[in-house]
Amino acid sequence: MSESMWGGKELDLGAYLARIGLEGAVGPDLATLRAVHRGHVAAFPFENLEILLGRPVRLEIKALQDKMVAQARGGYCYEQNLLLAAVLERIGFSFTGLGARIRMGGDKLRPVTHMALKVTADGGEWLCDVGFGGEGLLEPLAFHDSAPVRQGDWTFGTGPRADGTRVLRSLHPDGWFDLYAIGPEERFPVDYAVMNHYISTHPHSPFVSRVVVQQTAAESRWNLVGSVFSTARADGSQEQREIAAEELVELLAREFRIELGEADSERLLGAYSSGT
16 A cells, blocks of 8 residues: 555644544554544534535545535545545554445345445454444444444444455344445545445435435434434434424534535525425
8 A cells, every 4th residue: 555545645634633622642553543533523524515515525635624624514434534544544554445335224235335444453453434424433343343342322343244244233222233234345545436426426326315414422313314303312212303494504503513604505505495
């Protein structure tokens, strides 16, 4: 792996660490990996607003840094995990890119459209994924250990499958819930560029026709999907309500810390009101 494959040389590491609230020295160790992962999840909401604003989702590190660090926005899986990859490369971690098929409790065969990372730290391999959204990990998860792990109020586990994939699961009140199946093949930035094009443009993509904004914390998850805003907890309880167009911009700022300029607010409201 070349030093510049993931854009680490172009990254302003200090600005990123300030954005996630991490102070002090960092190094390629598990303590740093955990701190970066948790800080990233807390700082950056999952969001697909660029698509609804009619702009391409750009994955170059400068574009990611301008949007997510300087403008205090979020992003979806490729944006989130490619920014993390640049950070890990800059700090000196060894890691590989992964591709996964979304399952979300079902067994329908879906294309490989999700990105995650397998990171080496303190002699072990760790699944890192800051870009899954509502049901995502708070911290790295031991890649080959199938024992359940509690992160805040949420419980996760992984398990091997006969086809060579490994499934990430979340514990729901009624049992284990498959989130996605990770393939064994190593993935690279060029692979995510192709996936990104499909996810951001194809009419069957879940992200091209509705707002999706999500944030996960230790006790709660906040989700705005289409016009429905919900707050969910690990015991299965949740509240939800419809969000009228005139509430949207204020809700994004209040609940997800996403503040849009006047032009973007008007453009987003137009897409939100039309349902496109």
